[in-house]
Amino acid sequence: MRTVCRMCHGGCGALVELTDGVPTGITGDPDNPTSEGYFCVKGKASLDLVSSPDRLRTPLIRTGPRGSGTFRPAGWDEALDRVADELRRSAERHGPESVVLGQGTDRNYQEWVFRLANALGTPNVVGPAHVCFYPRVMASILTYGGFTFCDYAGDPEVALLWGSNKLNTHSDGVIGVGLLRALERGTRLVVVDPRRTRTARRADLHLRLRPGTDAALALGLVHLVIANKWYDAEFVDRHTSGFDALERHVRPYDPRTVAAVTGLAPDDIETAARMYARASRACVEAGTGLSQSDNAFDTHRTIAVLTALTGNLDAPGGDVIWDPMPIEGRRGFPRTDLLPEEQAAKRIGGAVHKVLSMTGWVAPVDLQEALLHERPYRVSSMLVFGSNPMVSHENATATRAALGRLDFLAVADMFMTPSARLADVVLPASSWLERDQIVEFNSYLAARRRVTTVEGARSDEEMIIGLAQRLGVGQHFAPSVEDALDAKLSGIGLTWKQFQEVGHLPNTKRYRKYEQGGFRTRSGRVELAHRGLEAMGYDALPGFSPPPATTDELPYVMTSAHNLQFFNTEFRQLPTTSHRYREPRVTLHPRAAGRLSVVDGDPVEIYRNPGRPGVVMRAQVSDTVAPDVIVADAGWWYPDEDDVDAATRSSVNRITGGDRRDPYMGSSMLRGLPVGMRRAAQPAEAAGRADPQRPDPRPSDPQPSQPQPEGGPHGAHPGH
Ligand SMILES: Nc1nc2c(c(=O)[nH]1)N[C@H]1C(S)=C(S)[C@@H](COP(=O)(O)OP(=O)(O)OC[C@H]3O[C@@H](n4cnc5c(=O)[nH]c(N)nc54)[C@H](O)[C@@H]3O)O[C@H]1N2
Ligand SMILES: Nc1nc2c(c(=O)[nH]1)N[C@H]1C(S)=C(S)[C@@H](COP(=O)(O)OP(=O)(O)OC[C@H]3O[C@@H](n4cnc5c(=O)[nH]c(N)nc54)[C@H](O)[C@@H]3O)O[C@H]1N2
Ligand code: SF4
Ligand SMILES: [Mo]
Numbered sequence: 001m002r003t004v005c006r007m008c009h010g011g012c013g014a015l016v017e018l019t020d021g022v023p024t025g026i027t028g029d030p031d032n033p034t035s036e037g038y039f040c041v042k043g044k045a046s047l048d049l050v051s052s053p054d055r056l057r058t059p060l061i062r063t064g065p066r067g068s069g070t071f072r073p074a075g076w077d078e079a080l081d082r083v084a085d086e087l088r089r090s091a092e093r094h095g096p097e098s099v100v101l102g103q104g105t106d107r108n109y110q111e112w113v114f115r116l117a118n119a120l121g122t123p124n125v126v127g128p129a130h131v132c133f134y135p136r137v138m139a140s141i142l143t144y145g146g147f148t149f150c151d152y153a154g155d156p157e158v159a160l161l162w163g164s165n166k167l168n169t170h171s172d173g174v175i176g177v178g179l180l181r182a183l184e185r186g187t188r189l190v191v192v193d194p195r196r197t198r199t200a201r202r203a204d205l206h207l208r209l210r211p212g213t214d215a216a217l218a219l220g221l222v223h224l225v226i227a228n229k230w231y232d233a234e235f236v237d238r239h240t241s242g243f244d245a246l247e248r249h250v251r252p253y254d255p256r257t258v259a260a261v262t263g264l265a266p267d268d269i270e271t272a273a274r275m276y277a278r279a280s281r282a283c284v285e286a287g288t289g290l291s292q293s294d295n296a297f298d299t300h301r302t303i304a305v306l307t308a309l310t311g312n313l314d315a316p317g318g319d320v321i322w323d324p325m326p327i328e329g330r331r332g333f334p335r336t337d338l339l340p341e342e343q344a345a346k347r348i349g350g351a352v353h354k355v356l357s358m359t360g361w362v363a364p365v366d367l368q369e370a371l372l373h374e375r376p377y378r379v380s381s382m383l384v385f386g387s388n389p390m391v392s393h394e395n396a397t398a399t400r401a402a403l404g405r406l407d408f409l410a411v412a413d414m415f416m417t418p419s420a421r422l423a424d425v426v427l428p429a430s431s432w433l434e435r436d437q438i439v440e441f442n443s444y445l446a447a448r449r450r451v452t453t454v455e456g457a458r459s460d461e462e463m464i465i466g467l468a469q470r471l472g473v474g475q476h477f478a479p480s481v482e483d484a485l486d487a488k489l490s491g492i493g494l495t496w497k498q499f500q501e502v503g504h505l506p507n508t509k510r511y512r513k514y515e516q517g518g519f520r521t522r523s524g525r526v527e528l529a530h531r532g533l534e535a536m537g538y539d540a541l542p543g544f545s546p547p548p549a550t551t552d553e554l555p556y557v558m559t560s561a562h563n564l565q566f567f568n569t570e571f572r573q574l575p576t577t578s579h580r581y582r583e584p585r586v587t588l589h590p591r592a593a594g595r596l597s598v599v600d601g602d603p604v605e606i607y608r609n610p611g612r613p614g615v616v617m618r619a620q621v622s623d624t625v626a627p628d629v630i631v632a633d634a635g636w637w638y639p640d641e642d643d644v645d646a647a648t649r650s651s652v653n654r655i656t657g658g659d660r661r662d663p664y665m666g667s668s669m670l671r672g673l674p675v676g677m678r679r680a681a682q683p684a685e686a687a688g689r690a691d692p693q694r695p696d697p698r699p700s701d702p703q704p705s706q707p708q709p710e711g712g713p714h715g716a717h718p719g720h
Helices: 046-051 076-094 110-120 134-144 177-184 214-227 233-239 243-250 255-262 266-278 296-309 354-358 364-373 396-404 460-470 481-492 496-502 531-535 590-596
Strands: 002-004 013-019 022-028 060-062 071-073 099-103 148-150 158-162 188-192 205-207 282-286 319-321 381-385 408-413 425-428 437-440 444-448 504-506 556-561 585-588 603-607 615-621 629-633 673-679
Touching: 002 444, 022 046, 060 076, 076 099, 076 381, 076 408, 076 425, 076 460, 099 110, 110 460, 134 296, 134 354, 148 282, 158 177, 158 266, 188 266, 205 266, 214 243, 214 255, 214 266, 214 296, 233 296, 255 266, 266 282, 282 296, 364 396, 381 460, 437 481, 444 496, 460 481, 481 496, 496 504, 585 603, 590 615, 590 673, 615 629
Parallel strands: 099 381, 158 188, 158 282, 188 205, 381 408, 408 425, 556 629, 585 615
Antiparallel strands: 002 013, 013 022, 060 071, 060 425, 148 319, 437 444, 444 504, 556 673, 585 629, 603 615, 603 673
């Protein structure tokens, strides 16, 4: 059967081999136009999800104390009745806004969660939007009225990969194959990343900047573009506003100043600016490397400005705004019209993180504040679909305390995660191979077809329909998923059955749409200086706030990154993906390793406060990072541990969180944090025994290892 993979955002075409109706093999679909047969290790692990002995196969209702993991199995009706009763009670006592829905990274049922929230009258949906996609989305929407994607098919002369590891992460439905093909056809590559990634190794220029200083670099590039008159004067004149104010604003960001902040050479900054700005066609692929700091929104805003100044906006080989497909999709399906205005105004964090609030999302820090201090009001129940906040949200200690304040927590997941363990009701979700979905991306629609079932599990869409019916808002949902998919597709005149046969439907790309009618901003122009933001109490122009300085006690700058064979917090329990990768890793420079007397594979403790326990990860010694920079694996937890604390002991978010956050979006400092490190005891040493796997005592002078491809499995680690 032909379908579309959802082990990451990517959406590669997949061919599932069925033997007597049972999936027995999965490969890439060579006929899929976006992935051309590409299939990664995660995709190959898909069938592990179906057969995993760890999958939840029945709803669970808590019987012991919270977090103890004592549950009894229950039927679906009982479990959904219980969830509906609790949410209703909460809404009746404290108002619908006291019910919070949770959702993780973008999945193809996200719009269902928002429709449920809107129908229930709660403005509160919490998730990782503030550190993931939305700083970028909102920066472009506010600056030029739409969200852009790199036009790799339009053969950019230069692609600027900025805090994005596209060839590994395939984020936002853009499969790295598009970039790869462009590189093969001659696109030159500039990479801005504190790490020499596999992609950076292919770059014509790699700017290995200090984590958390990207906003200064972006302002520095704008400075050079303006000072050297490398901008598209006609476009600027006809289609932008605020150029003079921008010109004055970026004057201080000369290459020398920017070099001092970023740790880059002034010449490299000039070369990058020249390569990008002088190219006839150039695009920017900006990633989460820029979205997880207090500069998140302004960094993306400055990049949006750069795109516009250089005339690359909506231009061939540049950054293109796609028209939405005419289906009831991501934009229409949530039905924001169902949420009364006075309820929308109650969104938690809405008065503080005003730009995030425009998207409908609540930042975890603001929810924590509400739960811990009842500010601005009391939140009493929460229902989470596909998120593991104990691992993915910043400041795991605060997350745990906050979740502990809920009267009721329900979690829908495929597995018993540390977050699900804290729940009162756990609902077993089906995997992507067990459900029908419309895969909606900027450039195409595709059909993800159910190829199998796992007894006991249900899709989130089915759960939401069941809950909506019980909560008296069933009229806002179709009676079945298939009916809903038919309704979604009615705009293109197909039923779900017909669309499955079609499989893949490309969108039409149109360049320079602004030539008819301008941009979809208030002024109809690109808002280089943003009056609307100014009216909201923000600066009209994007700025830079320097990251927290390192100290003698905390001499390293820590950042994190996503792994090739995992997806966020997922797949740690699958044999294909976790093969030889059973513990989190931290990349550190040979000199740092020397200072700590550790070698590749040794356990290292990373801390924010030397007096408190930190998190322990395995050293991955490599000169891909600067001597004072470390890159920690994001999203780690131990599925074999029953205790919530033990399961999350190595999660980097045990040591993230703090006062600094992006004023627009609430983005937390997950990248660019000062930390200290010390050698940690081997688990076997800690128990007073010699580790039989490590007969060789640490040499006093550690050998720098060969640079390792990031995230690639390698066998140097004992016990992996
Ligand atoms: N320090 C640090 N923290 C980070 C990041 C970082 O780089 N560094 N990255 C951030 C980013 S970008 C993101 S997006 C977040 C991710 O944060 P989350 O979205 O919370 O993490 P996921 O691992 O995607 O959570 C998914 C959970 O959903 C379950 N699941 C998978 N598919 C389904 C489904 O179809 N239905 C249901 N009900 N459950 C499903 C999985 O088993 C898993 O337990 O983490 C953020 N946190
Ligand atoms: N294989 C895989 N694919 C994924 C995911 C996954 O976990 N695994 N997660 C999915 C999700 S939810 C998302 S949001 C996307 C994320 O996709 P990407 O944004 O590509 O995610 P990362 O690889 O975490 O971060 C990108 C790069 O930022 C660099 N970086 C770290 N700090 C800084 C900094 O301060 N400045 C700059 N310029 N760069 C920095 C890292 O070294 C890394 O190479 O990927 C999605 N796809
Ligand atoms: S890149 Fe993503 S969509 Fe493609 S095969 Fe890998 S996990 Fe699946
Ligand atoms: Mo994300």
